[in-house]
Amino acid sequence: MNRGTLIALLIAVSSASAGAQSSVSERVPAKTADKTSAGIVLNVVGSVELVHEGRIDRVNGGERMLPGDVLSTGASAFAMLRFEDGSRALVPSDSRVQLLVSQRRHMRLKLLAGRVESRVTPVVQRAYEIETRRGVLGVRGTHFVVCDDGDRITLDVMQGAVSALTTAPAAQPALVLGGFGATLTAELSAETRALLSAPVFEERDGVLVARGSRRVTAQPVFNASAYQLQVASDDGFEHLLWEVKALAPTFTLPHLPAGFYHLRMAALDVDGFEGLPGQTLAFVPRDSTLTSRVDAAADGRQVLAWEPRQADRRYVVELARDPQFNSLVTRRAGVNGNGLVLPDLPPRHYWWRVAEEQGGVASALIDWTINEVDIVAPAKQPHRSPAATGKR
Incomplete structure (x- = not known):
């Protein structure tokens, strides 16, 4: 066998092997292929709707949310999205989000209106992204809130860090650290600011007792222009029951069944940035039947x-x-x-x-x-x- 024949034979064997591998790869998916998974809608309160392939369905909890689906919450309504790796996104009242990508190594959620609060599980080689009409926020293990009120888009990072890249020409990615917020514009880095400190509840022995008037209050925060209070049945605030804003850190709770509830209050600055949250455990007594x-x-x-x-x-x-x-x-x-x-x-x-x-x-x-x-x-x-x- 001469040298030319040997080279030709090697080329033929290589081609046949490549063809066989190609044929096998077409029949058997690669182990590294990223499969599409669904988000699960949990802890539904109030009027929540899911749009799937043009059909609008009322959500009661437990529904699967697939790429392309849109989730909408009405007034005083809330829903929690949980993903395969344990990451979750809280969709509060009057908000709309669309699931764009849901895979083992990549998750992208688009905020169409309102707010979305994300708690991302730290996973190596997995991208969690929130897309807005002005940019994309990428994280790996953090707690942050994105708000689109129609006029502007704000980012509040409670823990961890978020890399923000706007769609403006020549925009550079900016890293927003925990305790800071930013407005999504071309001058993102110039508008980064420190978030207001967490309100401190007025409580006794670590427990706030909402009795009589069901009033709860916290100490005022310097430079706060408003306050937001959330009530949940769990300390992770995955099952949100109530949310309200007021000019002062004093709120009257709604009528709730007797028991313990978790309260979370944040101060808002003059531009609407949500500050760091303060939390407490509250006891709501049963309504009095005797004077x-x-x-x-x-x-x-x-x-x-x-x-x-x-x-x-x-x-x-x-x-x-x-x-x-x-x-x-x-x-x-x-x-x-x-x-x-x-x-x-x-x-x-x-x-x-x-x-x-x-x-x-x-x-x-x-x-x-x-x-x-x-x-x-x-x-x-x-x-x-x-x-x-x-x-x-």
Whole structure:
């Protein structure tokens, strides 16, 4: 076999091998191929719609969102999108987003209107992007909010970092770090600013108790022009229940079932940038069914008092050190009348509740009337000298 024949044979074998590999690759997808996956719509509150191939469907939760689909939320409506890697996007009220790409190594969501809040799971070699009408935001592991109010697009980065590239000619990518915000314009880097600090809730022992008027408040933040409060049933705010804005850091919660809720408040600056969030745990008591108060007995002791609905009723009264009533101080059943004199107790803040008794036990939990009382140390009698008393 001469050299020319050998070269020709090698070329033929190489061509045949390449053809075989090509044929196999057409039949068997490569292991590295990135498959399309769906986002899952979760934690739906209010009116939420999904547009798929021109068809509009009402969303109840659990629906799959495919590339090309558009998700819309109405007034006082919320939805959470969860993706394959655990990353999630909260779509609050009056917002629209479109899923453009959903793959193992690449996810792109387009903000059409309103806001979207993203929490991105750190994954190597995976791109998470938010596209807007003025640019693309790329991240790998962070927490940020994008808002398009029709006039401009703003970016608020709570944690991590976001690389922003606008569509303006000759625009350069800008890196926006956690604690900073930016407006998506050609001069992005020049408009980057520090976010306002997180509001501090006025609470007691780490728990805010929304009683009576259901009012919650926080300390004012310097340079804030407005405040935003969110209420959720979980500390990750994936199940958002309520959101509202006000000029002052004082809000009245809506009527909610009794229990614990997570509150998140942010201060907004004069340009509408959302500041760093402050969070707390709030306890919402059940609506009172009895009129209750704290009176004073003739000997100076405090009396837990209530207005009986009927004269022949007996009541159960509980006093505790915590709003969950896990640490009971005293429990009295079969109380007849409209009050209970408190025993001598260490001075501190207590929670107490009263309910009508039925069959020797308290009626349904919804009948509890919850209140609070501060027990103070008894005032000391002034020491009188013999001269003051007339005795020697």
